[in-house]
Amino acid sequence: MTTRRLFTGHLLATSIALSAALGLAPSLAAAQAKLKVAAIYTVPFEQQWVSRIHKALKAAEARGEIEYKASENVANADYERVMREYIAAGNQLIVGEVFGVEAAARKVAKDFPKVQFLMGSSGKPQAPNFSVFDNYIQEPAYLTGMIAGGMTKTNKIGMVGGFPIPEVNRLMHAFMAGAKEVNPKVEFTVTFINSWFDPPKAKEATLAMIDKGADVLYAERFGVSDAAKEKGKLAIGNVINTQPQYPDTVVASALWHMEPSIDRAIKLVKEGKFTAEDYGPYSMMKHKGSELSPLGTFEKKVPADLVAKVRAREAEILSGKFTVKVDDSQPKSTAK
Template sequence: MIKTCPVSRRRLLASGAAAALVAGLAPSRLLAAEPLKVAGIYTVPVEQQWVSRIHKAAEAAVARGEIEYTFSENVSNTDYARVMREYAEGGVQMLVGEVFGVEQEAREVAAEYPNVAMLMGSSFKEDPALANFSVFDNYIQDAAYLSGIIAGAMTKSGSIGMVGGFPIPEVNRLMHAFMAGAREIRPDIRFQVSFIGSWFDPPRAKETAFGMIEAGADVMYAERFGVSDAAKEKGVLAIGNVIDTQADYPDTVVASALWHFEPTLDRAVAAVKAGTFKAEDYGVYSQMIHGGCSLAPLGTFEGKVPEAALKLVAEREAAIRSGSFVVAINDDEPKSS
């Protein structure tokens, strides 16, 4: 399904402006004069946590008049390359999306359309030989670590359940950071870790979480949708990931590690308009020091989290923002205790 933001226009740029994007060289005067044509290609609904942050950032750029934005959601991996080509042929100047399951095919398409800038979520690094293909990932381990400190202070059983989609680097590093934070408060804490083999299967995530709760977990790390539903039904707590769902689970979700995609997208758009877009890793802009992630406000859990944990969170956050404390990045698959 292809959708367009209400304020977007479906038209091509002047052919000269589009062609001059080759090798990352854009006619900055022409591009700066009008919004950049951007298309998002997503394998899941835009409501899904991870994709929703890209979508939100794009809509904000639309509201500022910086881009025109069209998107396709629920695109299968087998159809991803075709949709990329369709947008490239249609005159889009920049593609944004996630190619974790189609790395090789996506890069082949990028080589076919060197005049189209591509900013893609990827588990791999950029290739200097592919000048128009940049990568990013949600390196929000800083916020995940801080949320782990809170989780460690809130568990009474000393057992935390963690349900993820797939054991890929961008999930693994967040889980490890969360676990490290929890151990700061309670070194003997135990973790139950499981992956459901899907990016969007709330029923499966919920059932997996039920099993962990029955095995003693009283705090759940909700990397996937469905986990907080199980926590709510069973009367245990949950820690959110990427988005803040506390409004939907006011008595369940204590805190969340939030991803802000705006620093990533805004830099990429500016680079295309300036004619300086090139193959690089934009993952760094997801880090807290660049405003790419944060810990959600406690909201309904104000006054319910132990002061010692809040003090440690404040100290660590200040150190992370100053650069004096670095949360370790561990991309290895996490295991149950």
């Protein structure tokens, strides 16, 4: 070994020792300290529900808190295999949605008790390491229902959902209750397309509703707002704000923010305090997990008295004076 290489080695060692003495972790140690997180999605990243989880994880990655890897469009049959591959790669927190693969995902969690899991699920937490979450955004969904009930001129509202599971049902029921509060005459046509991502099918279902008189459409799925735009009708968004893409169509949306849940999970894993729990409540308005979107381009198009009613109800929800009922049963059409 040359004198120069010896000197360089001593210099590096001295530098690391000095950094440690000053409480400054070397960059290598800092990189190793990052929590390794993997997410597994059965739909594309841009699908509205998954996009909120992906966005929250990308934000944590941008802050330098985690090392983040993700797979999209994973078939249910491949889900368990992908989970095990990410675990074998050293990931400490696995995130995803397991509605169609509950048994397989929970089996993996049992096989790896030292790995932590935060999964979108209709089921309960599974000790010691399998937490569940859900988009409990029924509160802003109720508020958007109030807006829809006040904006319809035909008193006919069309609703297109993915699957009639609790995660969808509770939002639809809340929306319907909000609409009924301001407009007892309103009628609903409810359709499920049995897919989480099939915009053409959702559009087709919506066009059929419009043909029967619906002039406000609840866009639980992508494709609904396209039909509403094409026919000059109004739409109410869900989970994400699509008004920028449909400025003359989407009046308002019930927004979901996954950051409170993701940030909590990351913090607890790092502290060694992660346990099996239900993260659903962290999607509620009081935790900033959801909100009513700004009216934006419809600021002056929604009647002032209707806006006042919505704001009053919103304040009551935030203060705890008003509770939006959670109804997970399948909603039914009421239109004759």
